[in-house]
Every structure is written in structure tokens, then in C-alpha cells.
Amino acid sequence: MKMTEIAIVGGGPAGLSAAVSAAASGARVTLIERDDHLGGQLKKQTHMFFGSKKQYASTRGVDIADILQEQLAKYKDRVEIMTDATVIGIYEDGILTIEQNNKYIKMQPQRIVVATGASEKFLTFPNNDMPGIYGAGAVQTLMNVYGVKPGNNVLMVGAGNIGLIVSYQLMQAGVTVKAIIDAAPRIGGYLVHASKIRRMGIPILTSHTVKYAHGKDSLEKVTICKLDEKFQPIPGTEQDIEADVMCISVGLSPLAELLWQIGCKMTFVPELGGHVPLRNGEMETSLKGIYIAGDVAGIEEASSAMVEGRLAGLCAAKGLGYEAENYEDLRKDCLEQLNSLRSGPVGEKILKGLSKVTA
Amino acid sequence: MRIEEHPILSFKKGEKIKFSFDGEEYEGFEGDTIASALHAAGVKVLGHSHNHNRPRGFYCAIGNCSSCLMTVDGEPNVRTCTEKLKSGMVVETQKGKGVLK
Amino acid sequence: MLQNTGIPTKEDIAGVTPSLERRSKGPVAVIECYQKIPCNPCYTSCKFGAIKEFKDINDRPEVDFDKCTGCGQCVVNCPGLSIFIIDESYSDKEALVKIPYEFLPLPGEGSFVTALNREGEPVCRAKVVKIQNAKYQDRTPVVSLTVPKEYSMEVRFFNIEDYFSDNTYVCRCEELTMGELRDLIRMGYRSVDEIKRISRAGMGPCQGRTCRQLIMQELAKATNQDMKDMPMTTFRPPVKTIKLGALLGGDKDE
Helix, strand or coil, X not given: CEEEEEEEEXXXXXXXXXXXXXXXXXXXXXXXXXXXXXXXXXXXXXCECCXXXXXXXXXXXXXXXXXXXXXXXXXXXXXXXXXXXXXXXXXXXXXXXXXXXXXXXXXEEEEEEECCCEEECCCCCCCCCCCCEEEHXXXXXXXXXXXXXXXXXEEEECCCHHHHHHHHHHHHCCCEEEEEEECCCCCCCCHHHHHHHHCCCCCEEECEEEEEEEECCCEEEEEEEEECCCCCECCCCCEEEECCEEEECCCEEECCHHHHHHCCCEEEEHXXXXXXXXXXXXXXXXXXXXXXXXXXXCCCCHHHHHHHHHHHHHHHHHHCCCCCCCHHHHHHHHHHHHHHHCCXXXXXXXXXXXXXXXX | CECCCCCCCCCCCXXXXXXXXXXXXXXXXXXXXXXXXXXXXXXXXXXXXXXXXXXXXXXXXXXXXXXXXXXXXXXXXXECCCXXXXXXXXXXXXXXXXXXX | CHHHHCCCCHHHHHCCCCCHHHHHHCCEEEECCCCCCCECHHHHHCCCCCECCCCCCCCCCCECCCCCCCCCHHHHHCCCCCEEEEECCCCCCEEEEEEECCCCCCCCCCCEEEEECCCCCEEEEEEEEEEECCHHHCCCCEEEEEEEHHHCCCCCEEECCCCCCCCCEEECCCCEEXXXXXXXXXXXXXXXXXXXXXXXXXXXXXXXXXXXXXXXXXXXXXXXXXXXXXXXXXCCCCCCCCCHHHHHHCCCCC
């Protein structure tokens, strides 16, 4: 049985930030990541981040991943990093089970921060299982991690931030984006992202959906159609778009299996992307010692995920008696940052969702 | 299908790796996953579904879904979107669900 | 509507446009950020205090155009790439538009590209006069284009392909290109006749049968005229080339 003080599940923006603040407080930390490198989805973000200096605004996501790892390296005497390691279970007695390179490892931590992130939602239409139809995140991984183009002509489904950003990244990789469609009557992502793509001549068709995907072994053509105010297809508005790639970018769901397993109180909050755990102001769930941070706590931007991570790491460490020197200031700063990131119109939905899960 | 130049990222191409896919020789680079190497070579169909025999490519690329399972070096159900490519690997389209040995 | 299409309306744009007077004085930042989002690098990166203080991180940027020097620091710091520098003092007829451009290949300095509007539609030919790509810009190069002054608030992107290039021939007899025609119009030639006299387009063997319509269309577009109101060229015989001998021989019946 491996022992550690704080186990952090997931090495993305939230998990890395939690590891930094927990280790800085003095705790022994084990960071467990299923991929062979840390950084999570940050590694795939070629664009500059929004927010303010404290959340590394104007720095590209891919570079933020490196910055967080450098911060963590300062505490390497008390940080253990396990990559290629997937937490496959958390049990009532707080024991974690991990698979790493075909080995089965048990671990007993005193605190757990679950920062597992999210998975991509799927969409229903005939032939939606055809090769050539990918999650937008998958295309990002293929392009920006492995340097491989997904195809030649792409139809992007979803005009939220991910759909808009991945469209831009596709153009940067030299791939043609034929159109971005979204069932909603309004563009969900930041309008500056939308304008940036529109001025390259890419149409953004709101109130449109996929009717049918065509192809023999893989995607060749997509029929789209217009929707009325009740999201019903309008007959006669069908049009065909020649595309060998379709990206599905219709939102994310919190990856919360581990929290269900251990028995955290969960509730369904559509504003936060699905089932999420109840939590207190310290990011602790209904179970003592089990903390959360990032998309698993509710789908938001990476900037808030990082701040939540800081907060969870700080509080988890304090729970073990490792109180950071300026703990109260740091905690307040995290809360202020989160408030400010969520204070505008785009944060309204998040705040509404959080009001349902915060004790 | 490789990105030759990128305005933001620089890709460090590793050593060339040879592997086989359904009996034919293919090439990838060190750092590739099996699925990324196949995709770069233009292979989009990685297998067929068990019940309705529908073509399957990868979908999530991070090991969440089951769309990219293949037989690798005789072992079935390998998630090829996260499994790193190694020299001499024998990659095959999987027939059936695989058997316990 | 911006929220349905990604294209800002005229009113949206009017709300962020510096006055004509300010624009003609020299370079100035135009921030096309119309939505309250949690983002403030434009404000924190401005060394001249030209962007009013953000009371809330969701505030929209408001530029004090008198303080703005058009240095371009905010252009490369804006995560939304929504800031442009406009300089209408560049020359008599042309304005400079600076655009952040994160794509490869970069155009060459001195080359011509196709300037696009906010919908990605071609507007005019533009010359690339400068590319800034210093280390501090962190892989967001800024491309300076010259465009006719009237397009300074319209051009917001470009295609590296030169749609309006010299390879587009308007008059094949006298070899007048679209670029040359546009230059003439910009210089003040305002009728088909004037264009004809300065360029010889329409005076070749075909006598304007190929080029006349194209020249009129371009003139109408560029000078905002209706074709039906525009003066036509003077038509004189012969309508086709004939041998001088035929003329010399006279009419046998005469």
C-alpha cells in the first residue's frame, strides 16, 4: 500500500494548481495523471488566455502548462508525480486504486483532490458513429499534440468557445473550415473569437443543426438544416456541405465517476454541465477530506479551474495541519478571483448553477 | 496529413518507426500513438462494431470512449488513441470482442 | 447581429470608432470588443493609460483616443485578437491598417494581398508595408497594410492570395490591369473617357468591346455611382480595324 498525504487525481490546470498550493503549504503530494505528461487540455491550447494577470491572461495555454509545472518543480522534494497512471477506483475507506503500466497499485491518502476534468458530449443524428466524426477535443489532440491534420474540409458543430477555438486552430494547421453551425439562435462562445473567425470568411450559422451524415466508410457529406424558435427543423432549408471531418463541440460533462463511487452527494445542475458534487466554500465535498477542482466541479473556463485548484490545494493542506503562512490572504484572494471571473454576464449561468451546489 | 509548419507550435518529429497494419508496412514517428500514426497515413477506419458491423474510427483521442479498440501484437482491445507506437508493432483490425487467454 | 453571425453591426462599429479628426492625426487603436467578458490585458498592457481603468474585469475597454499613441502593445496582448491600429495620416490617399495575424506563411514585405472585411469578403488590394514579429509579441505577428483611406474602418483581415493582382486584366488590347485601373481611379480619374485617355484602354483593336463594361463597373463601385448616370465614351468610326488601302481606294461607286 502506497501512502501519501494528499492525492490529486488529474494533472490538468486544476490538478496542477492544487498540487502547487498544497505542496507550497508544506504537504506531501502525489499527483496522478492518466496521460504520459502533465498539463491536461492546456497542452492543446495555442491561443492566449482571457482573464487577468493572475490567471496568466495573454499567455498561451500550452505555455501555462509549462509555467505550472515549473512552479511545481520547486517542491519536488515533497511531490510525487505519477504519469500513465489512471485512478480506477476510490473506496469508502478512502483507498485509491491505480493502474499504471499494467500494474495495480493501492494508495492510502489522507486527503484527496479530484480534478478529473470532463468528457465531451455527443450528439444524435443518423450515421453519427461514422469515422470522420470526432469530438472537437479529439481533433485538437490529433493536431496540436501529434501534429496530424484530421482531414481537409471540416464542419464544426457548436459555436461555444471550444468550437470557435478549435475552428481557429484548424485554420492555423492549414485545414479548411467550411462552416460552424449551432442549434442555438445565438453564438455561445466569446464574440471576439467568433469575429476573428468570421473575418476569415467562415460562416457561422446559428439556428442550424445536423440532419444527416453521408459517406461509405467515412464521412463525405453532411446535410444541415435550419431550426425554428422551438428548435424544430424547418422543411426545405436543407443544404449539403462537403466535408470529410465533422467536429462535435456541443459541451462537456463533468467526469465524476470517482465521486459517485465514494459516495459524495451529487446533484444534476444543467448550468454546470451535468451531475456535480455538493461542496462548501473550501471546495470540500459532502465527504470530509474529499475535495474537488476544475471541470469535475462544474464546467467552466480553465482560468477558474486553476483558481479552484489553488483553493482546493490550500484548504486540503490546511485540513492536515499544513497552514500556509498567509493562508487567510491566499484563500481570500482565490475567492476574489473566482468572484471576479464569474461576475459578468457570461458568469451568470455559472453562478446560478453554483447556488444549487454550494453549502 | 502531417502539419508541416505551424504558427504557434513546433513539433519535434521523433525517429521514424516502422509497424504493420493488417499485414502492410506503415511508418510513424516516435511520440505518435497508434491511432495518430494510422490517421497520418490516411487510415480512418480502425475497426467495425460488433453487432451491426459499422465502421469505427477514433472519436475522443484521450482514452474515454471505445471507438479505437484494435488488436496490437496479438492483444485485443488496445485503446490505440492513447497507446504509444513502438517499432515493429503488429497492429490488426480486431475481429470480435477478443478472447481471454 | 453580432450574436448570431459574429459580424458586428454598423452601430457596434460606430461606437468604437475614433473621430475622423483623430484618425487623420496619426495611429490610433480601434478596439472591437463588444461583449462583457472577464478579460483585461488591453488595460493592463497599456503604458500610456489610454485604456480607461477596469472597475470590474468584465468591463468593456474604453479608449482615450487622445492618450493613445497607436503603439500596438495592446494588439498583441488581446487574447481575442480584436484590436487594430489605424493610421490615416499615412499618405494623401492611403491609410495604414495593422492586423494581428497568427498564420503561416506570412506575406512578404512589399507584396500585395487581398484585404478582407469583417465578413471575410474581398474589399481591395492592399500592400504589405511592414511585418512586426518581435519576441515580445510571442508569436502574434502584426501585419501593416496600406489601403485606400475610405477602407480603413472596413479592412480587418487579409488573404495572402492577391485576388486583385496585376494578373487580372481589364483591357487585353492595351494591357491595363485591375491594379492599374484602381490606382488611376484613386488618383482622381473619374470617367471612362478619362481612363481611356490616360491608359489607352478602349483605344486598341477591339475598341473597348472587352474592357468598357469592366471599367464602368469598377468606376461605379469605387465612386459610388449608378451606371445609368455615368457618361459614356464618345463613339467614332470605324468600329473595327480596316485596311488603310480600303480607305485610300475610296468608294468605287462615288
